[in-house]
Amino acid sequence: MEDERSFSDICGGRLALQRRYYSPSCREFCLSCPRLSLRSLTAVTCAVWLAAYGLFTLCENSMILSAAIFITLLGLLGYLHFVKIDQETLLIIDSLGIQMTSSYASGKESTTFIEMGKVKDVVINEAIYMKVIYYLCILLEDPVEPHGISQVVPVFQVSTEQLSKVFSPKKICYLSPFSAFLLLLRFSRNVNSCQDYLRTPDSYF
Amino acid sequence: MVLKAFFPTCCASADSGLLVGRWVPEQSSAVVLAVVHFPFIPLQVKELLAQVHQAGRVGLAVLGTWCHRRQGAEESLGHFLEGLGTIFSHEPWLQLCREPGSKLWSCKATRRQVPPRRGAPYEDQVMLVFYDQRKVLLSQLHPPAALPDRQAGDAAPSAGGLAAVFDTVARSEVLFRSDRFDDGPVRLSHWQSEGVEASILAELAKRASGPVCVLLACLLSLVSAASACRKANVLVSVLLDVALGLALLSWLRGKDRIGPLAEALVPVADHVAEELQHLLQWLMGAPAGLKMNRALDQVLGRFFLYHLHLWISYIHLMSPFIERILWHVGLSACLGLTVALSILSDIIALLTFHIYCFYVYGARLYCLKICGLSSLWRLFRGKKWNVLRQRVDSCSYDLDQLFIGTLLFTILVFLLPTTALYYLVFTLLRLLVVAVQGLMHLLVDLINSLPLYSLGLRLCRPYRLAAGVKFRVLEHEAGRPLRLLMQINPLPYGRVVHTYRLPSYGCHPTHSWGSLCRKLFFGELIYPWRQRGDKQD
Numbered sequence: 025m026e027d028e029r030s031f032s033d034i035c036g037g038r039l040a041l042q043r044r045y046y047s048p049s050c051r052e053f054c055l056s057c058p059r060l061s062l063r064s065l066t067a068v069t070c071a072v073w074l075a076a077y078g079l080f081t082l083c084e085n086s087m088i089l090s091a092a093i094f095i096t097l098l099g100l101l102g103y104l105h106f107v108k109i110d111q112e113t114l115l116i117i118d119s120l121g122i123q124m125t126s127s128y129a130s131g132k133e134s135t136t137f138i139e140m141g142k143v144k145d146v147v148i149n150e151a152i153y154m155k156v157i158y159y160l161c162i163l164l165e166d167p168v169e170p171h172g173i174s175q176v177v178p179v180f181q182v183s184t185e186q187l188s189k190v191f192s193p194k195k196i197c198y199l200s201p202f203s204a205f206l207l208l209l210r211f212s213r214n215v216n217s218c219q220d221y222l223r224t225p226d227s228y229f
Numbered sequence: 230m231v232l233k234a235f236f237p238t239c240c241a242s243a244d245s246g247l248l249v250g251r252w253v254p255e256q257s258s259a260v261v262l263a264v265v266h267f268p269f270i271p272l273q274v275k276e277l278l279a280q281v282h283q284a285g286r287v288g289l290a291v292l293g294t295w296c297h298r299r300q301g302a303e304e305s306l307g308h309f310l311e312g313l314g315t316i317f318s319h320e321p322w323l324q325l326c327r328e329p330g331s332k333l334w335s336c337k338a339t340r341r342q343v344p345p346r347r348g349a350p351y352e353d354q355v356m357l358v359f360y361d362q363r364k365v366l367l368s369q370l371h372p373p374a375a376l377p378d379r380q381a382g383d384a385a386p387s388a389g390g391l392a393a394v395f396d397t398v399a400r401s402e403v404l405f406r407s408d409r410f411d412d413g414p415v416r417l418s419h420w421q422s423e424g425v426e427a428s429i430l431a432e433l434a435k436r437a438s439g440p441v442c443v444l445l446a447c448l449l450s451l452v453s454a455a456s457a458c459r460k461a462n463v464l465v466s467v468l469l470d471v472a473l474g475l476a477l478l479s480w481l482r483g484k485d486r487i488g489p490l491a492e493a494l495v496p497v498a499d500h501v502a503e504e505l506q507h508l509l510q511w512l513m514g515a516p517a518g519l520k521m522n523r524a525l526d527q528v529l530g531r532f533f534l535y536h537l538h539l540w541i542s543y544i545h546l547m548s549p550f551i552e553r554i555l556w557h558v559g560l561s562a563c564l565g566l567t568v569a570l571s572i573l574s575d576i577i578a579l580l581t582f583h584i585y586c587f588y589v590y591g592a593r594l595y596c597l598k599i600c601g602l603s604s605l606w607r608l609f610r611g612k613k614w615n616v617l618r619q620r621v622d623s624c625s626y627d628l629d630q631l632f633i634g635t636l637l638f639t640i641l642v643f644l645l646p647t648t649a650l651y652y653l654v655f656t657l658l659r660l661l662v663v664a665v666q667g668l669m670h671l672l673v674d675l676i677n678s679l680p681l682y683s684l685g686l687r688l689c690r691p692y693r694l695a696a697g698v699k700f701r702v703l704e705h706e707a708g709r710p711l712r713l714l715m716q717i718n719p720l721p722y723g724r725v726v727h728t729y730r731l732p733s734y735g736c737h738p739t740h741s742w743g744s745l746c747r748k749l750f751f752g753e754l755i756y757p758w759r760q761r762g763d764k765q766d
Contacts, residue, residue, distance in 0.1 A: 046702055046705050046711060047705065047711045048354075049231050049354065049356065049711065050356075050702065050711050050713075052702070115700065115702070117356075117700065117713070118231050119230045119231045119233070119256075119257065120233060120356075120358075120700070120713075121390075123699060123700055125699070135699040135718055136697070137697050137698055137699055137700065137718065139390040139391060140390075141256075141390050142390075
């Protein structure tokens with residue numbers, strides 16, 4: 025079962041969220057980020073080449089031009105391979121764990137799998153960045169201290185700014201993992217309808 | 230909890246039989262290791278499992294039945310398999326079934342002794358997770374954050390989720406020794422039974438490689454008690470070192486470069502000494518427009534010039550022997566590139582010995598001056614340094630003490646720029662030499678501590694170094710159990726270097742940037758290559 029909705033992020037790019045339902049115990053959420061725009065690529069290339077040509081007229085050394093071409097190519101390849109994320113996927117498998125995959129524009133995929141035993145809780149965090157944005161976080165257990173938290177892992181790392189349009193809860197709430205999954209399923213509805221699934225917030229921080 | 234059945238991909242095409250593996254009740258997961266084919270005697274199966282339990286300390290059991298229906302519906306097989314559940318009692322009893330020629334699977338897990346709860350079914354929901362048995366057997370899981378006080382002891386198999394799966398497969402090596410093609414009492418199907426080599430040479434090589442590997446492992450274990458990966462890293466680093474050294478040696482000897490190199494060395498040293506002379510003449514004049522104290526300037530300048538003159542004579546004395554020395558140094562490169570680089574660093578230290586001497590003279594003078602100045606400054610303010618209490622105390626001085634103290638203070642203050650300038654110039658020169666030597670030491674360190682074997686392993690056999698796993702959802706149909714493919718997520722290169730990095734016995738700076746600046750300011754001598762445990766001056 026598939027479901028697709030499109031949103032727009034802060035900068036105006038188009039975001040697409042795809043939800044797939046495989047079975048009662050397995051769901052997948054796929055967020056596609058805006059693509060690399062030809063306009064920005066052309067602008068950067070022209071800037072670099074103009075600067076190189078300026079240097080060339082000063083130094084009369086043609087190595088500068090070839091170096092500029094190499095730098096542009098390598099920079100573009102590096103950007104596509106290490107920086108530009110095309111798609112972020114969240115796969116939730118009941119009693120196994122949570123898997124987050126980021127696929128880059130060059131085809132590289134980097135996957136992190138968190139076992140269910142290590143997940144302490146799933147929370148929604150507030151961050152102040154020009155305005156208030158909300159993002160989903162997974163809290164990991166600390167093996168040494170049973171009541172402590174060893175790590176906070178944000179989900180959909182690159183798309184958090186963009187996802188602020190998707191989540192807009194009225195307050196910070198602490199959810200049990202299943203209710204977080206249910207919340208993810210109900211993007212369009214108001215959070216208040218999930219009141220029956222929420223616990224009273226404990227002080228984790 | 231959903232019941233997870235970890236099924237090896239190699240057994241997906243095996244004939245019908247019994248499923249043998251380990252049941253982890255905390256995770257509600259069944260790790261299937263092999264399929265036992267018909268005909269078998271239940272007693273022999275139980276004996277084999279007890280054998281594996283003794284060898285690997287992992288409790289295996291018969292988990293259920295596997296039915297791979299070939300052409301023609303075999304109803305009798307179905308009933309026969311149902312009956313087996315009574316012989317090998319296991320809670321829960323798995324029944325996996327596969328339709329011929331299709332990707333449709335069906336799984337059932339029945340519990341007999343659990344009292345039925347209200348509305349809860351007898352059967353558990355089953356999720357199939359396929360895994361590549363050979364890769365899981367060979368791979369080594371690297372936990373994300375290793376605690377410093379946790380010991381990797383030989384404890385019971387860890388129950389930490391997926392680590393339990395890896396552990397189970399690794400400990401059941403005894404089970405994988407016999408195959409369905411062997412004439413043993415029990416016929417098993419596992420990763421060994423796929424891909425029997427067509428070429429007899431490859432098969433013989435595989436058989437021969439077993440004892441050879443055991444022999445190598447024994448030899449290596451005699452050398453050191455470190456883990457296999459670390460030993461391999463050390464060996465590969467040493468081999469690379471020697472190879473690079475031999476390359477350097479052949480390059481040096483190829484076009485007979487030692488002669489011209491030796492001939493160029495003495496003029497270079499002469500040139501450096503001449504430049505230093507010019508520098509000292511400049512300092513004795515009016516350097517950068519500053520007005521120096523003429524008398525002190527002349528004294529210091531003449532002293533350093535004389536020292537330089539001695540040094541130049543020494544170099545000229547050594548010049549006939551330089552070529553022979555360089556030839557022997559080049560020969561030492563066959564021991565490794567790191568040896569050659571270290572000797573080169575020592576040669577540089579020897580050749581710039583005069584700069585080191587100048588630095589020490591300048592630093593000592595400056596340090597004395599600073600000490601005197603600080604002590605007289607305290608006197609000026611009416612205070613004193615209490616050596617016993619290690620603090621500044623107030624003290625009442627006599628008038629003549631104050632008078633002489635103030636006079637000396639003034640003299641030292643006015644002589645400070647001269648000394649400071651000499652100190653600054655020679656410290657900069659010394660730091661330059663130290664930087665060059667430091668670069669060489671860094672290169673030596675890099676060659677020694679880079680774990681090349683682990684990096685090569687990560688490149689060629691990425692499943693051996695696992696950071697974790699990743700799952701992929703396979704073709705799914707409503708009503709059928711969920712099928713996932715578990716693949717190994719290899720360790721990123723940065724973590725490989727960090728985990729397997731060899732300890733470098735070289736020089737780590739014992740002081741930070743702050744303490745370095747402090748020492749420079751107060752004129753204390755800097756010993757860049759002193760180790761942490763050495764005696765302090």
